[in-house]
Amino acid sequence: SQQGEEDPQALSIQEGENATMNCSYKTSINNLQWYRQNSGRGLVHLILIRSNEREKHSGRLRVTLDTSKKSSSLLITASRAADTASYFCATDADDYKLSFGAGTTVTVRA
Amino acid sequence: EPEVTQTPSHQVTQMGQEVILRCVPISNHLYFYWYRQILGQKVEFLVSFYNNEISEKSEIFDDQFSVERPDGSNFTLKIRSTKLEDSAMYFCASSPLAPGTDTQYFGPGTRLTVL
Numbered sequence: 393s394q395q396g397e398e399d400p401q402a403l404s405i406q407e408g409e410n411a412t413m414n415c416s417y418k419t420s421i422n423n424l425q426w427y428r429q430n431s432g433r434g435l436v437h438l439i440l441i442r443s444n445e446r447e448k449h450s451g452r453l454r455v456t457l458d459t460s461k462k463s464s465s466l467l468i469t470a471s472r473a474a475d476t477a478s479y480f481c482a483t484d485a486d487d488y489k490l491s492f493g494a495g496t497t498v499t500v501r502a
Numbered sequence: 503e504p505e506v507t508q509t510p511s512h513q514v515t516q517m518g519q520e521v522i523l524r525c526v527p528i529s530n531h532l533y534f535y536w537y538r539q540i541l542g543q544k545v546e547f548l549v550s551f552y553n554n555e556i557s558e559k560s561e562i563f564d565d566q567f568s569v570e571r572p573d574g575s576n577f578t579l580k581i582r583s584t585k586l587e588d589s590a591m592y593f594c595a596s597s598p599l600a601p602g603t604d605t606q607y608f609g610p611g612t613r614l615t616v617l
Binding site for chain 2: 422425427435436480482484488489490492493494495
């Protein structure tokens with residue numbers, strides 16, 4: 393299976409701290425995407441990193457990709473209460489679908 | 503900013519009834535998808551659609567499911583005879599370029615409840 397698997401499953405941090413979550417996958421990919429989902433809501437695209445990229449930044453988000461280890465990480469710096477959500481990685485292998493992991497639930501305490 | 507829209511936001515139906523979930527993808531996108539998320543579980547791929555044809559479908563997407571692009575803007579998912587286990591959030595997505603090259607943009611979802 394192509395699916396990404398995130399860890400940890402859940403993360404609780406204080407506002408202002410950084411949050412790091414990891415994603416591992418099993419086979420070759422074209423790109424890896426991170427999404428956020430607030431409770432019971434839709435999926436919001438955060439960032440896409442291509443297989444030939446190693447690191448990407450978007451605002452307070454930093455994503456790394458290590459294709460040799462088949463893993464990616466998402467770092468949220470200076471977290472805010474509004475960052476409380478579930479975060480999913482999704483791998484795209486040019487087979488007309490995204491394969492999602494189970495997600496990391498992040499709780500940011502005020 | 504253009505976005506994918508879905509209607510209705512919540513659909514309640516009786517087991518055995520047919521439902522049609524509607525999506526309006528972003529207007530210049532060419533690739534369309536349906537995914538579902540059973541409560542508390544991961545998002546699962548159902549089907550992808552390009553050039554008026556199904557490109558790929560998962561084993562979930564059996565004969566009870568069908569998709570259609572009835573006009574230039576709508577993309578629909580039909581479940582012919584709903585089962586209790588079809589209760590889930592259904593997400594439509596679209597992308598401008600071929601899979602593997604670009605982001606898939608998701609709609610807000612339709613929560614389907616089968617009683």
